Amino acid sequence: MSLVLGAFTMGLILSLLSLGTLISFRMIRFTDITVDGSITLGASVAAVCIMRGWNPWAATGLAMLAGACAGAVTGLLHTRFRIQELLSGILVMTALYSINLRIMGRSNIPLMNSASISSGTEKLLNRSGNPFEKWNLAGWEVPLPDIANLACAAVVCLIVAFLLTRFLRTHFGTGLRAAGNNPQMARAQGINPETMIILSLALANGLVALSGALLAQYQGFADVQMGIGMMVWGLASIIIGEALISRVGIGLTICGTILGTILFRLLIAIALRWGLQPNDLKLVTAFFVFAALVLPHGLAALKKRTHRGERHA
Amino acid sequence: MQLSQTKIKEGLVVKAVGRLDASWADLFMEGMLQEVRAGEHHLFIDASELTYVSSAGIRSLILLQKELFTVQGWFRIIHAVGMVRQTLALAGFEQWLLEKAPGKEEPCVREAVTDKPACFNLQWDAALSARAISAWNPWNPVRMDQCRKLVVDEQSFALGIGSAADTLDQSRELFGEFMAIQGCVAMQPPDEHSRPDYLVPEKSFLPELHSIQAILCRGAMSHLLRFSPRTEQPVHSLSTLITEAMRVTEASAIGFVIAGEIEGLVGASLLRSPGRITPETSTDFPAMRDWINFCGERMFSGEQALICGTALRNEQYHPQQGALLPLAEPGLFAHLHAAVFPYQPLPNGRIELAATVRRFFNGPPPRAVLHLLNDSRPGVGLGESALLRGACWCATLSNPEVL
Amino acid sequence: MLELVNLHKTFMPGTANEVRALQGVSLTIQPGTFAVLIGSNGSGKSTLLNAVAGSFAPDAGTIRLNGCDLTRLPEHRRAARIGRVFQNPFAGTAAEMSIAENLALAMHRGKHRSLRPALTRNARTQMADRIRELKMDLENRLDNPIGTLSGGQRQALTLLMATWTRPDLLLLDEHTAALDPKSAAKVTALTQSIVQREKLTTLMVTHSMQQAVDMSDRIIMMHRGAIVQDYRDEHKQRIRIPDLMAAFDRLARRELFDESVADLLKSQYA
Ligand SMILES: Nc1ncnc2c1ncn2[C@@H]1O[C@H](COP(=O)(O)OP(=O)(O)O)[C@@H](O)[C@H]1O
Ligand SMILES: [Mg+2]
Numbered sequence: 007m008s009l010v011l012g013a014f015t016m017g018l019i020l021s022l023l024s025l026g027t028l029i030s031f032r033m034i035r036f037t038d039i040t041v042d043g044s045i046t047l048g049a050s051v052a053a054v055c056i057m058r059g060w061n062p063w064a065a066t067g068l069a070m071l072a073g074a075c076a077g078a079v080t081g082l083l084h085t086r087f088r089i090q091e092l093l094s095g096i097l098v099m100t101a102l103y104s105i106n107l108r109i110m111g112r113s114n115i116p117l118m119n120s121a122s123i124s125s126g127t128e129k130l131l132n133r134s135g136n137p138f139e140k141w142n143l144a145g146w147e148v149p150l151p152d153i154a155n156l157a158c159a160a161v162v163c164l165i166v167a168f169l170l171t172r173f174l175r176t177h178f179g180t181g182l183r184a185a186g187n188n189p190q191m192a193r194a195q196g197i198n199p200e201t202m203i204i205l206s207l208a209l210a211n212g213l214v215a216l217s218g219a220l221l222a223q224y225q226g227f228a229d230v231q232m233g234i235g236m237m238v239w240g241l242a243s244i245i246i247g248e249a250l251i252s253r254v255g256i257g258l259t260i261c262g263t264i265l266g267t268i269l270f271r272l273l274i275a276i277a278l279r280w281g282l283q284p285n286d287l288k289l290v291t292a293f294f295v296f297a298a299l300v301l302p303h304g305l306a307a308l309k310k311r312t313h314r315g316e317r318h319a
Numbered sequence: 320m321q322l323s324q325t326k327i328k329e330g331l332v333v334k335a336v337g338r339l340d341a342s343w344a345d346l347f348m349e350g351m352l353q354e355v356r357a358g359e360h361h362l363f364i365d366a367s368e369l370t371y372v373s374s375a376g377i378r379s380l381i382l383l384q385k386e387l388f389t390v391q392g393w394f395r396i397i398h399a400v401g402m403v404r405q406t407l408a409l410a411g412f413e414q415w416l417l418e419k420a421p422g423k424e425e426p427c428v429r430e431a432v433t434d435k436p437a438c439f440n441l442q443w444d445a446a447l448s449a450r451a452i453s454a455w456n457p458w459n460p461v462r463m464d465q466c467r468k469l470v471v472d473e474q475s476f477a478l479g480i481g482s483a484a485d486t487l488d489q490s491r492e493l494f495g496e497f498m499a500i501q502g503c504v505a506m507q508p509p510d511e512h513s514r515p516d517y518l519v520p521e522k523s524f525l526p527e528l529h530s531i532q533a534i535l536c537r538g539a540m541s542h543l544l545r546f547s548p549r550t551e552q553p554v555h556s557l558s559t560l561i562t563e564a565m566r567v568t569e570a571s572a573i574g575f576v577i578a579g580e581i582e583g584l585v586g587a588s589l590l591r592s593p594g595r596i597t598p599e600t601s602t603d604f605p606a607m608r609d610w611i612n613f614c615g616e617r618m619f620s621g622e623q624a625l626i627c628g629t630a631l632r633n634e635q636y637h638p639q640q641g642a643l644l645p646l647a648e649p650g651l652f653a654h655l656h657a658a659v660f661p662y663q664p665l666p667n668g669r670i671e672l673a674a675t676v677r678r679f680f681n682g683p684p685p686r687a688v689l690h691l692l693n694d695s696r697p698g699v700g701l702g703e704s705a706l707l708r709g710a711c712w713c714a715t716l717s718n719p720e721v722l
Numbered sequence: 723m724l725e726l727v728n729l730h731k732t733f734m735p736g737t738a739n740e741v742r743a744l745q746g747v748s749l750t751i752q753p754g755t756f757a758v759l760i761g762s763n764g765s766g767k768s769t770l771l772n773a774v775a776g777s778f779a780p781d782a783g784t785i786r787l788n789g790c791d792l793t794r795l796p797e798h799r800r801a802a803r804i805g806r807v808f809q810n811p812f813a814g815t816a817a818e819m820s821i822a823e824n825l826a827l828a829m830h831r832g833k834h835r836s837l838r839p840a841l842t843r844n845a846r847t848q849m850a851d852r853i854r855e856l857k858m859d860l861e862n863r864l865d866n867p868i869g870t871l872s873g874g875q876r877q878a879l880t881l882l883m884a885t886w887t888r889p890d891l892l893l894l895d896e897h898t899a900a901l902d903p904k905s906a907a908k909v910t911a912l913t914q915s916i917v918q919r920e921k922l923t924t925l926m927v928t929h930s931m932q933q934a935v936d937m938s939d940r941i942i943m944m945h946r947g948a949i950v951q952d953y954r955d956e957h958k959q960r961i962r963i964p965d966l967m968a969a970f971d972r973l974a975r976r977e978l979f980d981e982s983v984a985d986l987l988k989s990q991y992a
Contacts, residue, residue: 172839173837175839175841176835176836176837176838176839176840177826177830177836177837177838177839177840178835178836178837179840180819180823180826180827180835180840181835183816183818183819183823184816184819184824184827187816187817187818187819188813188815188816188817190808191814191816192798192816192827193797193801194775194797194801194806194814194831194884195798195827195828195830195831195832196798196799196830196831196832196833197798197801197827197835198796199798254818254820254867457991511951511969511972512953512957512965512969587987587990603984604980604984607979607984607987608976608979611987611991612979613978613979613987614975615974615977616975616978638989644989644990644991645989645990692986692990692991693990695986696982696985696986699982700986
């Protein structure tokens with residue numbers, strides 16, 4: 007049960023990353039690799055601040071801001087200096103590696119006994135005063151901190167999802183989506199797609215950094231390597247989400263992405279349980295994304311062929 | 320609908336196989352007009368294998384009749400039987416239904432092959448007297464004081480650059496190519512948007528032209544040549560026509576009017592009135608392109624041209640000092656202007672110049688008026704204008720020295 | 723009133739592929755005029771429209787609209803005053819967004835984009851009313867992605883979007899050329915009715931001589947990056963298709979008029 011609970015919490019936290027990826031990849035259509043650096047940036051900023059005794063919420067907020075800055079820089083590199091999308095992302099990601107090391111001062115910060123955003127919730131829920139209190143959930147004994155973590159992640163995730171949905175449905179949000187969908191049309195409607203790219207990347211990487219901050223607090227450490235491959239995880243989650251909910255529409259897409267991330271984490275948890283080497287995880291994910299990108303075309307071609315066959319018959 | 324042709328002494332037998340209905344009437348009509356164009360003005364439509372005639376078919380026959388009427392031609396329907404015969408009779412073609420073609424219906428050679436165009440003597444002692452106006456030497460400014468008013472009466476034809484405006488002052492902006500025959504004038508206004516204009520004399524009115532450059536010929540024509548494509552000479556270039564006209568008139572200087580179906584014309588016409596040229600104006604290439612329009616390809620194939628001009632055979636002639644320009648044939652010089660009209664058939668045989676000119680000018684308006692050139696540029700040259708068939712009226716020029 | 727003064731634009735200057743797409747175009751279009759731009763392929767019509775719309779800055783020259791200098795303004799800053807329909811029916815709308823969202827974008831063309839919901843009930847009613855006039859049965863499909871519509875429907879919507887808030891200038895770049903004949907006729911009729919009703923100043927590129935003659939108050943012909951003909955007022959009224967064809971013909975002939983022809987004329991036109 008704690009495995010499922012863990013996967014859920016992890017899924018909720020990483021769904022913020024997926025939402026960020028959703029904005030950059032699907033909304034503004036920018037192949038943004040900054041993600042791999044900005045998730046670490048979020049984690050490291052939050053970790054350092056919490057270590058210094060900051061309020062975890064404030065630390066998380068600052069992490070988010072840092073991520074937004076990183077995203078904006080990528081956007082500026084692309085729009086103002088005409089550097090290719092991928093390259094501007096790589097530049098910022100590479101720079102962030104050193105910056106993260108600088109922020110943390112070393113390659114790893116443990117946060118085992120520090121406060122986190124779930125500390126308050128935990129205190130609130132804890133009626134017995136016993137730090138090792140366990141709750142009985144449908145017959146399972148679950149440690150209270152796990153429940154607090156899950157609740158916090160869920161609340162943050164819900165708030166973000168709600169705000170994001172609202173935002174994308176405003177005049178500004180529609181303009182942003184139009185800029186990604188058809189820049190020429192956006193310009194003709196008086197929208198500057200370049201500004202939109204910068205803002206979207208800031209928003210996306212802000213969310214990614216938020217996810218990183220929560221991840222560090224949940225896992226209990228920030229590590230300079232933790233960002234590697236995160237972009238692909240986000241992408242995989244989006245793809246699963248799109249498979250789950252294929253209807254277009256902002257609300258549904260966002261729900262789908264969150265559900266997709268959770269499902270993805272569950273699948274990983276199960277796979278690990280069955281003996282998948284954690285080291286192979288990234289290879290499996292990459293293969294999965296490859297298959298998801300290629301299979302639809304293959305399927306369509308196959309379908310067409312059978313169709314033609316029928317008509318001939 | 321299939322058409323097959325057999326030439327007989329009395330005309331051309333066209334055998335029509337199939338149904339003459341709305342679907343086929345246009346094709347039938349096209350085939351028949353093709354024959355009229357080729358000079359076959361007496362047609363026998365063999366209806367033995369015509370299975371059906373509808374009102375659309377009747378209509379095409381009436382149109383064909385109308386077309387033939389203008390050239391004093393006719394058609395008859397032979398071997399019509401059954402329903403076809405009945406339908407045609409009821410439609411009023413009774414008197415044109417023949418049992419069979421006259422004579423033996425024996426095939427004979429399609430075109431009477433003569434070595435030379437057919438020649439008719441009109442008036443053996445007729446001669447033309449010429450008058451030249453030259454107030455403009457391209458591309459200098461016009462000497463307005465030397466402009467003259469030109470009246471082309473029933474006895475004359477003329478070609479040149481001028482304008483039909485009321486006063487000389489108004490004309491200044493309007494000088495363009497013209498050609499005039501027996502009072503009928505076709506002219507190209509010198510601006511890009513205007514279509515060629517034309518004037519036809521009415522009772523006491525004779526068009527008057529302010530000319531800055533012109534050749535006027537007065538008098539009667541002595542000969543008429545009729546030319547058509549022959550195996551050894553499918554098209555008639557202006558040089559060959561002029562040479563032939565000089566041969567029949569036994570003259571080395573002639574004036575002539577040609578009417579005929581165009582194979583291709585090569586020419587130029589003004590885009591801007593020379594009256595606008597001042598000493599400061601540049602008319603060199605590329606500015607020249609704003610002043611004059613060159614055809615660029617052989618134009619107006621299949622339409623009818625009315626061409627008039629004067630020609631001279633004289634090895635000593637200096638084109639720079641006179642009004643004539645070198646033709647393709649060495650020693651031959653001419654000045655030629657053409658008016659292009661939509662195609663209409665010409666009657667065969669001996670035809671009147673006056674009637675022919677009137678036919679052109681009473682029909683649809685001219686499509687272009689141009690100065691004809693001999694494009695002798697090596698390699699890319701378009702050559703000389705040429706006609707397929709038509710008529711050439713000519714007479715000797717009694718005073719070639721004015722040219 | 724649109725004023726273009728001596729516009730120049732050279733693509734890829736200094737290379738072998740240098741194209742002098744605009745070579746000194748000057749043009750003034752009075753308010754309420756429906757001007758049509760014709761010319762052979764590559765004569766610079768689209769380039770001229772793009773310059774006016776602001777897709778690129780001209781190398782030289784001035785663009786003024788109603789007295790306001792637009793020359794250095796980026797494209798999206800001109801959108802408030804200029805409505806635009808492209809040749810490609812897919813270029814003017816965002817395919818993955820719904821009809822309503824696309825229209826909402828157009829209702830705020832060039833205006834400040836706030837953080838208020840774009841699709842209010844009020845906006846939707848307005849949209850449904852306007853779309854009903856198209857008689858394309860789209861008023862009940864407001865939430866369908868616009869990418870599911872046909873090219874003709876999308877082009878009609880693009881036109882509606884370009885004119886939703888009255889533009890000072892409407893630019894149409896062969897906007898019916900990529901449509902099937904029936905849709906093209908429909909979009910043409912719609913164009914005419916909107917332009918007439920709103921009395922829009924319009925600059926339209928077309929390949930159809932028929933459209934040029936029927937729809938316009940003024941026909942401008944371009945060739946090799948320059949305006950070579952400008953039929954207006956009573957001259958425009960007498961123009962028919964054959965006149966335009968003849969004008970094209972003259973242009974083609976002018977191309978064949980080279981130095982050798984000039985020499986020929988010196989000896990043959992004396
Ligand atoms: N962005 C561009 N880059 C390079 N050349 C261009 C560009 N846009 C247009 N051209 C060239 O400019 C010329 C004019 O093009 P255009 O304005 O599209 O002509 P049209 O009159 O057919 O609309 C063409 O030769 C075209 O190849
Ligand atoms: Mg001449």
